[in-house]
Amino acid sequence: xxxxxxxxxxxxxxxxxxxxxxxxxxxxxxxxxxxxxxxxxxxxxxxxxxxxxxxxxxxxxxxxxxxxxxxxxxxxxxxxxxxxxxxxxxxxxxxxxxxxxxxxxxxxxxxxxxxxxxxxxxxxxxxxxxxxxxxxxxxxxxxxxxxxxxxxxxxxxxxxxxxxxxxxxxxxxxxxxxxxxxxxxxxxxxxxxxxxxxxxxxxxxxxxxxxxxxxxxxxxxxxxxxxxxxxxxxxxxxxxxxxxxxxxxxxxxxxxxxxxxxxxxxxxxxxxxxxxxxxxxxxxxxxxxxxxxxxxxxxxxxxxxxxxxxxxxxxxxxxxxxxxxx
Numbered sequence: 001x002x003x004x005x006x007x008x009x010x011x012x013x014x015x016x017x018x019x020x021x022x023x024x025x026x027x028x029x030x031x032x033x034x035x036x037x038x039x040x041x042x043x044x045x046x047x048x049x050x051x052x053x054x055x056x057x058x059x060x061x062x063x064x065x066x067x068x069x070x071x072x073x074x075x076x077x078x079x080x081x082x083x084x085x086x087x088x089x090x091x092x093x094x095x096x097x098x099x100x101x102x103x104x105x106x107x108x109x110x111x112x113x114x115x116x117x118x119x120x121x122x123x124x125x126x127x128x129x130x131x132x133x134x135x136x137x138x139x140x141x142x143x144x145x146x147x148x149x150x151x152x153x154x155x156x157x158x159x160x161x162x163x164x165x166x167x168x169x170x171x172x173x174x175x176x177x178x179x180x181x182x183x184x185x186x187x188x189x190x191x192x193x194x195x196x197x198x199x200x201x202x203x204x205x206x207x208x209x210x211x212x213x214x215x216x217x218x219x220x221x222x223x224x225x226x227x228x229x230x231x232x233x234x235x236x237x238x239x240x241x242x243x244x245x246x247x248x249x250x251x252x253x254x255x256x257x258x259x260x261x262x263x264x265x266x267x268x269x270x271x272x273x274x275x276x277x278x279x280x281x282x283x284x285x286x287x288x289x290x291x292x293x294x295x296x297x298x299x300x301x302x303x304x305x306x307x308x309x310x311x312x313x314x315x316x317x318x319x320x321x322x323x324x325x326x
Contacts, residue, residue: 004276008286010052010210011269014044015290017068018266020077023298024067024084024098028245032302033084037098038065041240042208045265046171047072049213050139053221059107059125059138061118064099065171065239066111069141073108075101077297087304093315094307116142116149119168123155126166126230135225138166139217145176147190156232160198163229167220170234171207177243178251191234200230207235208265211272238263 047068083090122140129136170191187193195202238260242249
């Protein structure tokens with residue numbers, strides 16, 4: 001059971017992520033973020049809880065809805081917002097944008113726009129850790145829609161055959177873009193119910209409960225480190241926005257949205273803090289720190305310089321150029 005100070009830290013992390021996502025939404029509407037964004041507001045407990053359970057040198061792979069994972073692994077709101085606004089101070093120096101946030105220095109090895117493509121990559125990272133004997137774990141976060149992609153099944157199968165230290169975490173928000181996952185999937189739990197086919201554990205957790213996520217990931221990660229192989233965790237959650245900024249999400253029933261908004265991860269953590277004896281002023285102070293941090297990040301990102309066109313081909317290929325193509 002987490003103590004009050006630990007939970008307060010996790011709560012503040014989630015508050016920072018939530019406010020950063022709201023800032024990204026507002027900046028998009030004001031024309032400062034080009035293209036599109038896939039916001040993870042509502043998913044914060046999965047990233048924060050999982051990261052709290054992992055070692056700093058463990059590997060993390062995420063989807064295009066990956067802002068929360070980048071920040072949970074150490075990216076700052078300023079780095080993320082600057083990247084979304086194509087600034088030189090961005091996390092990827094304006095080369096990645098919203099869908100490709102990466103913090104390699106913290107072993108957050110990328111956000112991937114091709115659905116399911118990063119799952120085999122996580123298997124490769126786990127194989128590397130096994131070969132080097134580092135006891136590192138690779139964690140692949142993905143949406144429910146990826147469970148119907150071939151790469152999902154290939155990755156699970158190979159990880160099970162080789163008994164690799166990899167954890168597959170499905171962020172099941174009920175919708176694969178605009179289609180309810182239940183309408184096109186033969187099993188009730190699109191991730192966990194597939195695990196037995198590969199002889200690996202499959203569990204379901206409340207993805208809006210940061211402590212439940214932390215406990216589950218810690219236990220399964222330790223199992224993987226001990227050499228017992230991969231596991232699959234299905235974290236039930238709900239996105240507060242549409243699939244992307246072009247999506248008003250009118251296909252979701254109003255009563256469903258209302259029910260899930262009452263199960264907000266920040267509200268759950270706030271309630272648990274009260275149960276643990278935290279006073280309102282302490283929790284409010286955490287909210288204020290999160291607000292101030294993100295406000296400062298917005299202004300810093302707005303005022304950051306645009307990237308130098310002369311650096312367009314740096315940090316793209318390992319040798320700093322594209323000569324290998326010829």
